[in-house]
Amino acid sequence: MPKTLYDKIWDIHVVARQDDGTCLIYIDRHLVHEVTSPQAFEGLRMAGRKVRRADLTLAVADHNVPTTPDRAQGIREPESRHQVETLAENVRESGIEYYAMNDIRQGIVHIVGPEQGFTLPGTTVVCGDSHTSTHGAFGALAFGIGTSEVEHVLATQTLLMKPYKNMRVEVDGVLSPGVTAKDIVLAIIGEIGTAGGTGYVIEYTGSAIRALSMEGRMTICNMSIEAGARAGLIAPDETTFAYLKGRPKAPKGEAWDKAVAYWRTLPSDAGAKYDKEVKLDATKIAPTITWGTSPEDVAPITGIVPDPAMTKDNVKKQSMQRALDYMGLTPGMKLTDVTVDKVFIGSCTNSRIEDLRAAAQVARGRHVAKNVQALVVPGSGLVKQQAEKEGLDKIFLEAGFEWREPGCSMCLAMNEDRLDPGERCASTSNRNFEGRQGRSGRTHLMSPAMAAAAAVTGRLTDVRELT
């Protein structure tokens, strides 16, 4: 029977199967960060258990770390410091490789894994973080887990679970200028909704997906969770292999050849069955932003703030009204008339080199608008180094952007980077929930180029007008 990419990865990872269909699944790669792991290590200690495969585990602190240049002197905030120190101690005790805050390889866990070649096609990858779906861009079955499961993986290198259903999202056609992977994924979420992928693993296919770089593919898979799917997948191809070749943890020599031969067998078979299929026309996607407090609240930048009165469903009407009140927007208002206070370019969705290049291209020769604070937070020390080699830091600094150290930063505002109450942000991150970037802060999600455009004009802007 023809199999999907997901079925193939699932099948080769089944260690044992119970009568009710629950499977024990082997985990090839485990990424660990400071926020969701301390209770797991504590649990192991209390039960007298050891880490089974430290060699398949990689740790880095990202959520709490400051992004200001003075961080080499340590973390000021005591609770954040304690959490990061706890991670360092836990990994030392268990022999897990760890990139400390001032290591060039440190960065957001989902940037670091692929960058090091830790993430490989056909593997299972988990992390106590919902955006682990990012790694699906390599054709790896990658998903976020809770802390109890982190403990389970540390102790046994496996997880107990039932298979998900298969969903295919096919995006065909050529993107218009100014339209990026972020716009594709926002359009997909707008189409299927934030619960549209619940219970499924989404495989993204079609010519528009194939044409994307690995960076773009990671942006798409990253936001699978915002579409409700625990994992997203893109079949590995030449783009994938070219990205991985020569990475520190990627296979070398004969092992590389063997691996590639195997990876070529992974793509879904012709005629493989999906439980749900969705198609999108890439040529119809415009630069897209969110207007509300759910990632499904999307609109093209050329659009207006929607009117709850136009919605028949009462629950939907109420939640739209609540979102508009929170966001301080009125129906019918042009989106390009909405002014911003802060701009955040970063996060596991959009802080890779390609994202910084796109933002820098808009920033070059322009200046951040008066009263706007704009942050550029590279995804890792290596991304930062590469950007500096290309002179992107100078472009940003000359344009009045702040050039920061790597970390999660204002995506979830666990460190000092956050919105003040009522402030509005053009953000390249993944969630626009109430309070996500700071209590009573207002988030509009968009691509890096669009965020840079908002920074220089001081309002939500169609980046195509700036080129």
Next chain:
Amino acid sequence: MQKFTKLTGVAAPLPMVNVDTDAIIPKQFLKTIKRTGLGKNLFNDLRYTPDGGENPDFVLNQPAYRQAQILIAGANFGCGSSREHAPWALQDFGIRCVIAPSFADIFFNNCFKNGLLPVVLPQEQIDQLMELAKQGAALTVDLETQCVTAYPRNINFSFKTDAFRRDCLLNGLDDIGITEKKTAAIGSYEERQKAERPWV
């Protein structure tokens, strides 16, 4: 793990859809290295005003619902991050069961690891339970029979729970303990993979 068998208690109505994990427990409370003590900050930004006072409009601040053990909510409850702090916060507050038309996958999964029962019921039944909850009626959630009842009213809704997860909850079984019985199978899987996929 704490067992879940049968629970009778006050149900708090929270008629909101897409209640995300940032709303359940905002990030500033994730800096703890403990599982306990999160209950006081459950729904922090909805429950307290910026100056730290109680928001009297929020359901869990109303006298009838301060001891609520059940929460009735809208669709896609628990969407967002994988933070297990969300079920820990609910549990620490005293909520042992959330009833909604649908849940986000990771949150749903996390509940079962913590003796917290997520119950999925169709929207029409949720609407009825929401009304009952607003009237302050107590509900009974029985995992043995997989039924939600509201005595003396004529309510008896049956729900389904995955057999394995139900068994774990009813008996308070710890997943790791179960998996450790398969250590030999894990070992031989690792040996096999070393031959078949040596680059992993």
